[in-house]
Amino acid sequence: KRAFRKKARQFHPDRNPDNASAEAKFKQVQAAYDKIGTAQGRREYDQQQQMANMFGGGQGGMGGAGFEEMLGQMFGGGSRRGGQFSGMGGSPFGSQGRGRQPQQSQRPKGRDINVSIDITTKEAADGGTFSFTFKRLKPNPAGTMEAKSVTLQTQLKAGVTHGTIKRMKGQGNDHPQGDSGDVILTVRIDAGEGRFWDGDVLVQEVKTPYSTLALGGKVKVTLPSGKEGLLKVPPNTQVGDRRRMSKAGLGGGDLDLEFVLNDNEKLSKEQIKALEALRESGL
Secondary structure, three states: OHHHHHHHHHHOOOOOOOOHHHHHHHHHHHHHHHHHOOHHHHHHHHHHHHHHHHOOOOOOOOOOOHHHHHHHHHOOOOOEEOOEEOOOOOOOOOOOOOOOOOOOOOOOEOOOEEEEEEEOHHHHHHOEEEEEEEEEEEEOOOOOEEEEEEEEEEEEOOOOOOOOEEEEOOOOOOOOOOEOOOEEEEEEEOOOOOEEEEOOEEEEEEEEOHHHHHHOEEEEEEOOOOOEEEEEEOOOOOOOOEEEEOOOOHHHOOEEEEEEEOOOOOOOHHHHHHHHHHHHOOO
């Protein structure tokens, strides 16, 4: 109301006799107040803003500055960003000054959709065209938004790496009053049995007997490329320790070899007795 009274006084016909421009602005102020100056009007305005927020482009509800924001847009102000209100005299030259920057209206945009696609190591090495299906919000004949299944195709180059991200513009959720969001596609490569991803580094488990972990020795390892070799195990190696092999992973990436206890071996009577003796010795 304070903002309304201020603008109403500024453009009131009694203060601006024979001024058609001031009279027109006074009528604009009154029309704006009629729209959101009442409790019902504010509720309707907030509902519109909340609907816009659902699809990624709204500015939030009015709070205590909805009427001031509307006046600012009508008479040369800016918009609120980051909790601060700009405009309404923000420029030292006022709304008619030479230093005023032209307003840039940004269309609201639907929310982006994160999607992942799983491929095999061979598919990653060869590249090609791949399809994936996801759900996006689209308008239906009733005028509301509805989640619908969509299938898209993407081209992946040969040698694509795990964690590669592609942005597909305009393929995300639609906005009822603006542009569509994007699809953010993440490529995931199947690590294979006994392997897993730690970020963008491939980790391969190396099953090692307890005696080799404690005393040191060598274990047989088959790399992702199929190459076999013997890996040296230092004495006092702990379960979970890793050895990094540069460019030995998928697509020429690094490979971490992680030592794990070989629990698949069936212990013989002699081995059980030896372990019992170790336990009695405090080891």
